Amino acid sequence: MKQRKLQWITLVFVLGAIMMLGACKKKVAPPPPPAPPAPTAPTASLTANPNTIEKGQSTTLTWQTTNATDVSIDGIGAVDPNGSQSVTPADSTTYHLTAKGAGGTQDATARVTVTAAAAPPPTSSATEEELFSQNVKDIFFDYDKSDIRSDQQSALQGDAGFLKQHSNIVFTIEGHCDERGSTEYNLALGDSRANSVRTALVQSGIGGDHIKTISYGKEKPFCTQSNEQCWQQNRRGHFVYQK
Amino acid sequence: MFPFMHRLFKWLLPIVLFSPPAFSQDWIRTGTGLGVEKVRLAVPDFKASTQDAKNTDLLKVFNDTLWNDLDNAGIFDMVSKSFYPLGPVGSPPDVKFEAWSAPPPNAAMLGFGNLGASGNTLTVQGWLYDAKNVTSPQVLGKQYQDAATTDAARTIAHKFADEIIFRLGGGIQGIAESKIYFVSSRSGRKEIWAMDYDGANQHALTHVGSISLSPRVSPDGSRIAFSSLTRTGWDILMYSVDVGRLVTFPRFGGTNLSPAWSPDGTKLAFSSSRSGDPEIYVADQSGANLKRLTSFKGPDVSPAWNRKTGAQMAWVSGRSGLPQIYTMEADGTNPQRLTEEGYAVSPAWSPNGQFLVFSWIRHYGPGAPGAQDIYIMDIASKQWVQLTHDGGRNDFPYWSPDGRHIIFQSSRSGSEQIWTMLADGTNQKQLSFAGSNTQPNWSWK
CATH class of the missing domain: 3.40.50.10070 (TolB, N-terminal domain)
Structure with missing residues (x-):
């Protein structure tokens, strides 16, 4: 068979080429020194308790970091790697912690909502919806995965904490995917993501009858560029308050 | 060399032969005109x-x-x-x-x-x-x-x-009067559209006003099952071609996707997450007698019946990670994995029961080119042939009634459009041009 013969010739040629290349490489390029082990990336978390105060009251910021050499909070300055501090913001403030280490930089934020002390209590549904959007954070996923990443656990615990305190809220978890992959499979994957967030919340004690789920697959992206930053924005479980 | 090829030559026409062991960097055309004299x-x-x-x-x-x-x-x-x-x-x-x-x-x-x-x-x-x-x-x-x-x-x-x-043509019925059903966004929403097999006469069928996907026409051409976003979630909806409007079909709860008709038209398979995880179900064409066929964690979606026997089904499962194509008996027994690597989706069984056509990102991962192309696989031998090589994302292939043509969607022209080709990959032609047009489905006759 001609093709079989051609394959042999090709194989011999390719093997020869590989051997020659190999010989050249030995002469010019000494093996590089072994790479040092990659430094571990820092982790950081920041919470405010309580996260809603009346004007004039104080709240306590608490933070934890690991693998960080340089930790600072905007508006406060350099702080210890782990600690807590009382603050009395005049207006609603988002506190931003930056943890720098040999392995990179990690951010964490905590939002403190300051309500006017003298004002009459606003209608509860509007406040509740605002609080929901301020406190409940979306959960992000790895490519083609529907299990909850370790770096999303703190967001999930924060969500569960808020939802436990506001157990009357009914909400929807939307499962979203990035633009890659196929329409039908992505809708099924988005369903798995929404259900994975739902299951985690139910395990944390949130009533399942308050949670609806829906998959949008790649039908309703948050971001439409074709790069990893945008794709990560689109791989998420998104929380929506139900009126 | 490959027994599969001889069968493909007999059945198909000039063939695009992909020979992985010898030419992994490129592809070649051989054997033009083998088997059949035009x-x-x-x-x-x-x-x-x-x-x-x-x-x-x-x-x-x-x-x-x-x-x-x-x-x-x-x-x-x-x-x-x-x-x-x-x-x-x-x-x-x-x-x-x-x-x-x-x-x-x-x-x-x-x-x-x-x-x-x-x-x-x-x-x-x-x-x-x-x-x-x-x-x-x-x-x-x-x-x-x-x-x-x-x-x-x-x-x-x-x-x-x-x-x-x-x-x-050997006594095989022609396809000139066959129809293509597809999803078009040109009205602003994704609705189900129809056209002649050659792209003429494109017109909207549904006006649901949300997102409608995955149209599949029944073997007798009287109904189109599709998946649509309703107030309660993704449901299977049923459009009657005869009366020109939606007819009732049960809502099952959860996310219901990718309906597929059995070749005798009596059953409908689809994916449902009513149990909390997307699995393959089968029901009567009325929606009654719902039965679950798969039960394994991970998405199960896109069922496709063996069009000759109705006794097997291919589908897509993410049970082992990236989606792969599997086959099983129509009662859910004997699951077999067909693709061994990459990202494989959208299977469609050939009218003669021998081949699957599907969409495959064969080399997947960092540094891989990641092209998504249309492939045919001989089910018995698992030998495959690559049909598209021309760039873009190519997905949702489907067979013509005579098994000589394949319709599919491709982004190679800059937007998602419907394309057609002969089943050997030659004669590729664009059929739609306005808006975005996806998920083509060919009538059974």
Whole structure:
């Protein structure tokens, strides 16, 4: 068979080429020194308790970091790697912690909502919806995965904490995917993501009858560029308050 | 070399052969014309048989449609019109056998005829002659009458083309009257649309006003099952072609996707997450007697029945990570994995039961080119052939009723559009141009 013969010739040629290349490489390029082990990336978390105060009251910021050499909070300055501090913001403030280490930089934020002390209590549904959007954070996923990443656990615990305190809220978890992959499979994957967030919340004690789920697959992206930053924005479980 | 190839050669036409062991960096075409000799066919323009003013338009539509159908069929070597002898051929006395059967036309077969409007009536006479058989040349003689409209002229051209294809193509019914159902966003929302197999006559069927996906027409052509976002979630909806509107179908809860008709039209398989995890279910065509076929964590979606036997199903499962194509018996037993790597989705079973066509990102991961292309796999041997190589994301392939063509969606032109090709990957043509058009599904006849 001609093709079989051609394959042999090709194989011999390719093997020869590989051997020659190999010989050249030995002469010019000494093996590089072994790479040092990659430094571990820092982790950081920041919470405010309580996260809603009346004007004039104080709240306590608490933070934890690991693998960080340089930790600072905007508006406060350099702080210890782990600690807590009382603050009395005049207006609603988002506190931003930056943890720098040999392995990179990690951010964490905590939002403190300051309500006017003298004002009459606003209608509860509007406040509740605002609080929901301020406190409940979306959960992000790895490519083609529907299990909850370790770096999303703190967001999930924060969500569960808020939802436990506001157990009357009914909400929807939307499962979203990035633009890659196929329409039908992505809708099924988005369903798995929404259900994975739902299951985690139910395990944390949130009533399942308050949670609806829906998959949008790649039908309703948050971001439409074709790069990893945008794709990560689109791989998420998104929380929506139900009126 | 591959027993699979011999079967494919017999059944398909010239073939694109991909030979992974020897040529992993490139692809080659070999064996053009193996197995089947293409019939050399000449089809001079039909001649006007009346003096009606409408004849010019009607003849243009008729002649273009007939030529296009025969050229698309993939079984003819169409003789170029520049080789034709002078003088129109409108009826049998006009045929000069010597001039057609000798070079340069060297035609084996000759299709010819006449067309004329008279008032509101259009009459077409068509013949198929064996150009080398002077004493008894007639293979086919047909007469058609319909309204004197361009739509009717197009329909008659499709019917006459199908007659020729049936006679000369091994007794397999032609596809010129078949329909394509697909998803189009050109009204602003994703709705279900229909068109003729050649891209003509594109029109919206549904006006649901949300997002409608995955149309699948029933084997008898009377209904289209699809998945749509409703107030309660993703549900299977049913559109009746006969009455032109949605008809009732049960809501199952959870996310319900990718319906697929059994070849006898009595059952519908689909993906449902009503249990909390997307699994494959099967129900009667009415929606009754729901049964679960898979139970394994991870998405299970996109079922496709064996169109010949109805006894097996292919589907897509993410149970081992990236989605792969599996087959099982129609009762859910004996699951088998077919693809071993990459990202494999959108299986469709060939009408003869032998092949799957599907979409595959074969080399997946960092540094891999990540092209998403259409492949055919011989199910028994798991040998595969790559059909598209021309860039873009290629997905949702589906077979024509005669198994000679494949329709699919491709982004290679810059937006998602519907394309068609012969089942060996040749003759790729774009059929849709406006808006974004996806998930084509070909009628069963």
